[in-house]
Amino acid sequence: MTESEAINLFKCLADTSRLQILKSLAVEDMYVERLAKRLDLTAPTISFHLKKLSDAGVVTSYKNQYYMMYSLNKKIFQTSILEILLQESDEAQKQAQRDADYRQKVIDAFFEYGKLKSIPAQLKKERIVLEVIAEAFEFDRIYSEREVNLRIADFYDDFCTIRRDMIREQLFARNGTEYWRIKKN
């Protein structure tokens, strides 16, 4: 189920009359006039709702003699909400691009010729700045405190604060005077 199909489905279900129609169809297949009598609604109103339910794929129809019968598409209700949530979002790519743009904007604002101008006050921005500095370190390698300080000093004079914040942000781990870069999950 695509994201827009899921939205359509949820919108469709968020209506008392349509839910009552589905409840009736869960009991047995019915035609418009019967549903109208059962739910005390006019036949055109029932047809209107059935069209929406058909478009959302929750109801199917078939001809039985003179009547158009409507039945519940039980298969669609076997899909769990979690399955829908786990579907890759149509928006995912756009969101990733927006995130990348924001990250670049922060980097451009706080770095000048490879040097950090100041430590951002906002944690979200500081995290981005720290991630950039962390990239100067390799994974799977142990660094001494002096090595860490020297590399950070290439970016910013107050290497103590940066080093401490990198530990806090779990970009780095330490054991005494040994430091190593932590891989992202």
Add this chain to the structure above:
Amino acid sequence: MNKKQQEFELYLDEKIAACKQRSKRLTADDRTDEGNFEKVRANVYEIFKTILSVAEKVCKEDELAKKRFFLQKIEQIPTSWTISYEKVKQHKDVEKMHIESIKLDTIQEIKDKCMQIWEETV
């Protein structure tokens, strides 16, 4: 404004109020689409309330001219709605068909009431 016009205006006001009340109740009961149908109905009544007041301004004291003006509009306005209904019917667009038929049913009701009040047949 004469007695007949007052009666007709009262009828329209009552209908508008009833539609709005039903719309509110239906929306609160999570029947948004049906609530919107009531808004469509209220809208049609409001159109004819406006026409009634325009007739009053345009025709001043001429009662016959006012009636003619109103009846002319009641025939004119639904022409495009009927065309629209036929168009959506061709495309089997049940949703739009329902909305267009609500408009046409409401205008028929207004027309019947208008005739009843002015004791005249088309």
